[in-house]
Amino acid sequence: MDVIETEGLTRRYGKRTVVDGVDLHVPDGTVHALLGPNGSGKTTTVRMLATLLRPTAGHARILGHDTVSDAHLVRSRIGLVGQFHAVDPRLTGAENLMMFARLNGFRARDARRHALDLLERFDLADAADQAVREYSGGMRRRLDVLAGTVVRPAVLFLDEPSTGLDPHSRNEIYRHVLDYVAQGTAVLLTTQYLDEAERLADTITILDGGRTVATGTPSEIASAVGTGLDVAIAPEDRDRVVSVLARFGAKQVGSAAIQDNSVKLSFGLDHDPALLPILRALDAEGIDVHDIGRRRASLDEAFLALTGHPTERTPA
Ligand SMILES: Nc1ncnc2c1ncn2[C@@H]1O[C@H](COP(=O)(O)OP(=O)(O)OP(=O)(O)O)[C@@H](O)[C@H]1O
Numbered sequence: 001m002d003v004i005e006t007e008g009l010t011r012r013y014g015k016r017t018v019v020d021g022v023d024l025h026v027p028d029g030t031v032h033a034l035l036g037p038n039g040s041g042k043t044t045t046v047r048m049l050a051t052l053l054r055p056t057a058g059h060a061r062i063l064g065h066d067t068v069s070d071a072h073l074v075r076s077r078i079g080l081v082g083q084f085h086a087v088d089p090r091l092t093g094a095e096n097l098m099m100f101a102r103l104n105g106f107r108a109r110d111a112r113r114h115a116l117d118l119l120e121r122f123d124l125a126d127a128a129d130q131a132v133r134e135y136s137g138g139m140r141r142r143l144d145v146l147a148g149t150v151v152r153p154a155v156l157f158l159d160e161p162s163t164g165l166d167p168h169s170r171n172e173i174y175r176h177v178l179d180y181v182a183q184g185t186a187v188l189l190t191t192q193y194l195d196e197a198e199r200l201a202d203t204i205t206i207l208d209g210g211r212t213v214a215t216g217t218p219s220e221i222a223s224a225v226g227t228g229l230d231v232a233i234a235p236e237d238r239d240r241v242v243s244v245l246a247r248f249g250a251k252q253v254g255s256a257a258i259q260d261n262s263v264k265l266s267f268g269l270d271h272d273p274a275l276l277p278i279l280r281a282l283d284a285e286g287i288d289v290h291d292i293g294r295r296r297a298s299l300d301e302a303f304l305a306l307t308g309h310p311t312e313r314t315p316a
Pocket residue numbers: 013018036037038039040041042043044045192
């Protein structure tokens with residue numbers, strides 16, 4: 001069963017359409033990533049799915065319930081971790097989580113035990129009785145994720161869960177998310193980081209300017225887009241090779257030094273290139289090609305071809 005379903009989901013602000021006819025189908029117990037550059041409509045989509053914003057057109061259903069007419073039913077089954085902190089900086093970590101536990105129906109004593117358990121699991125036990133304003137950014141974000149998931153929700157929305165985080169905090173969040181998924185939670189997360197989408201998500205929707213430009217598993221998206229081309233040349237020929245390949249619609253997506261004073265330039269194309277005309281054009285420029293080969297496009301190359309923007313990588 002699809003636990004998240006949208007048809008033509010659309011949001012306009014005045015004359016501007018910021019989410020434009022998005023169709024999503026996320027099956028039970030899977031992770032779906034909305035991947036896109038800043039301003040592509042990811043947060044607006046999540047806010048509509050989480051009942052915080054009404055669609056201008058189209059529909060969204062969560063666990064079969066309409067997000068507008070059955071908003072209260074949807075709210076009782078979802079967890080939401082937004083981009084901004086939901087926790088109170090004046091309270092301690094334990095007090096914050098106890099408050100969220102009480103709001104979710106825990107009795108006072110059980111709430112404290114549950115809060116301490118969660119803090120322990122997230123490597124925050126030592127900071128349980130410290131005011132949150134003294135937490136580092138990574139600790140606060142981890143606490144935020146715990147606050148949004150005090151009770152395991154059937155469907156969890158995570159809006160850029162790891163933007164700006166150190167690798168330790170990021171890994172703790174991934175572990176927690178995957179733990180809930182193993183117990184049956186479906187997750188929709190937004191991210192600007194392709195490696196995060198690849199690592200966590202079963203399926204991905206790439207948004208650009210509010211529109212879906214691709215959807216599927218990472219390998220389906222990559223193979224739908226076309227081909228990559230690697231060309232090994234002498235380093236001093238680099239600029240000329242890039243300009244010759246541009247005539248064939250190839251965009252440079254990477255470069256790596258290889259042995260024998262060669263550099264390997266990687267290109268992405270939205271079609272399968274014929275090698276012979278490319279070799280002839282390079283030869284006509286007097287460029288000595290050490291090696292040339294086609295390979296399947298990577299998800300990075302697909303993203304670049306589809307959106308015109310390079311992808312972000314999670315900071316190491
Ligand atoms: N309340 C609003 N009024 C007018 N425009 C808005 C409003 N909220 C969002 N927008 C615009 O809608 C577009 C999409 O915004 P949204 O926050 O959904 O993008 P995003 O992909 O989540 O980006 P980010 O990664 O920066 O959060 C942006 O251009 C934004 O300026």
